[in-house]
Amino acid sequence: MNQSFYGLLLWIFLVAPPVANFMESVMVIHMHMQMPMLVIAGMLMARFFQKRFSGFFEIWNSNGVPGITLFIVIMVYWMLPRTMDEALTSHLVEGFKFISLPFLAGISLRDSWKKLNSFGKNSIIISFTVLFLGLGWLYIWSPVQLCNNYLVFQQVTLGWGFLTTSIGMVVYLGYNFFIDPSAYE
Amino acid sequence: MIKNRYTKISFFLVLIFGIGLFYIGTDGFTAFTAETARVQQLKDDKPKFPDVTLEDSMGRKYSISEFEDKYVFITFLYTSCTTVCPELEYNMKQVYDKLPSTVKGEEIVFLSISFDPERDTPAVLNEYKDYFKSDGETWRMARIPNQAQLDSLLKAFGVIVIPDDNGTFAHNSAFYLVDKKGSLMDVMDYKKIDEAAQKVNNILERGESKL
Numbered sequence: 536m537n538q539s540f541y542g543l544l545l546w547i548f549l550v551a552p553p554v555a556n557f558m559e560s561v562m563v564i565h566m567h568m569q570m571p572m573l574v575i576a577g578m579l580m581a582r583f584f585q586k587r588f589s590g591f592f593e594i595w596n597s598n599g600v601p602g603i604t605l606f607i608v609i610m611v612y613w614m615l616p617r618t619m620d621e622a623l624t625s626h627l628v629e630g631f632k633f634i635s636l637p638f639l640a641g642i643s644l645r646d647s648w649k650k651l652n653s654f655g656k657n658s659i660i661i662s663f664t665v666l667f668l669g670l671g672w673l674y675i676w677s678p679v680q681l682c683n684n685y686l687v688f689q690q691v692t693l694g695w696g697f698l699t700t701s702i703g704m705v706v707y708l709g710y711n712f713f714i715d716p717s718a719y720e
Numbered sequence: 721m722i723k724n725r726y727t728k729i730s731f732f733l734v735l736i737f738g739i740g741l742f743y744i745g746t747d748g749f750t751a752f753t754a755e756t757a758r759v760q761q762l763k764d765d766k767p768k769f770p771d772v773t774l775e776d777s778m779g780r781k782y783s784i785s786e787f788e789d790k791y792v793f794i795t796f797l798y799t800s801c802t803t804v805c806p807e808l809e810y811n812m813k814q815v816y817d818k819l820p821s822t823v824k825g826e827e828i829v830f831l832s833i834s835f836d837p838e839r840d841t842p843a844v845l846n847e848y849k850d851y852f853k854s855d856g857e858t859w860r861m862a863r864i865p866n867q868a869q870l871d872s873l874l875k876a877f878g879v880i881v882i883p884d885d886n887g888t889f890a891h892n893s894a895f896y897l898v899d900k901k902g903s904l905m906d907v908m909d910y911k912k913i914d915e916a917a918q919k920v921n922n923i924l925e926r927g928e929s930k931l
Binding site: 594595596597598600601604605608612615616617618620621624682686687 | 726729731737738742745746751753756882884890
């Protein structure tokens with residue numbers, strides 16, 4: 536219950552107009568801080584829903600595949616240059632962002648991740664690494680301004696954000712592959 | 721076994737939801753950036769050129785009704801711009817050069833509108849127009865001195881202008897074509913000069929045959 540409560544607090548904090556306006560004013564904060572924090576808020580709140588509707592998750596997401604697919608759908612959707620722009624100009628789209636990232640992506644990630652085997656987990660991380668490399672390349676070397684509401688240098692900053700994140704994931708994958716934690720116990 | 725069946729169902733529901741979400745979010749997989757969506761929206765809406773007062777490089781003041789019964793080929797710029805605007809205007813010049821001289825001023829007028837009225841006075845515009853060999857008559861450069869009127873035009877035509885700290889602006893660029901009744905009829909890619917010239921030519925020919 537406790538962590539769900541903190542998740543709810545975090546969500547309310549993120550949705551609060553002054554906080555939301557500030558985070559959305561900088562492109563890289565919008566994409567790489569606000570959006571992941573919304574997912575984290577959802578992951579924290581997931582505990583509450585898992586306890587409340589344990590049967591629901593057990594039946595409809597028994598192997599975690601539907602849940603992780605929903606997570607991927609929502610994440611990729613918010614990586615389209617257009618959706619990020621429209622979250623700034625349309626209240627409907629902004630509202631959908633605040634609902635979909637925590638409640639669709641965050642909860643389903645938490646419920647599905649443990650149910651996946653290591654092959655599934657690694658393929659998810661590898662796909663996101665490739666996707667982030669691609670997006671980083673797109674945002675840095677794109678000849679055109681992809682988002683109308685942000686300046687081009689913000690776009691390039693965002694691109695580097697994607698590249699460094701993907702480097703982080705490559706390091707994690709390498710660690711996972713080469714190092715056996717039990718050898719150090 | 722039963723659990724598995726439900727999971728399969730929910731997996732397909734998620735897939736359908738995902739396809740639906742992307743379909744709606746990108747106008748049927750066509751517009752992945754807000755700029756393409758904006759252009760498509762403008763072509764569907766065909767907004768009217770608002771009633772604003774233009775002041776051109778010769779200091780003449782008039783509204784869009786000055787160009788009644790003529791097509792108007794429009795770009796938006798500011799003269800202190802060193803990046804996109806010179807390219808935009810140079811491309812506009814090439815479209816201008818590709819049209820037969822008989823139609824220019826008669827059937828169609830070229831108009832470059834500045835969104836920086838503070839600095840782009842008639843004198844500045846007059847000097848700037850010479851770089852592109854604009855005659856100031858069949859191709860005019862003008863500012864809209866009233867900020868509220870300027871904003872109404874930028875909003876109607878979906879031109880997004882963001883001032884930054886160095887006195888420059890980030891803005892989107894395109895060729896705009898307004899029809900004889902003052903409604904926006906097309907928004908064209910400013911990098912595809914031949915295509916734009918061809919399109920304008922076709923429209924002019926069609927317009928003449930109707931008369």
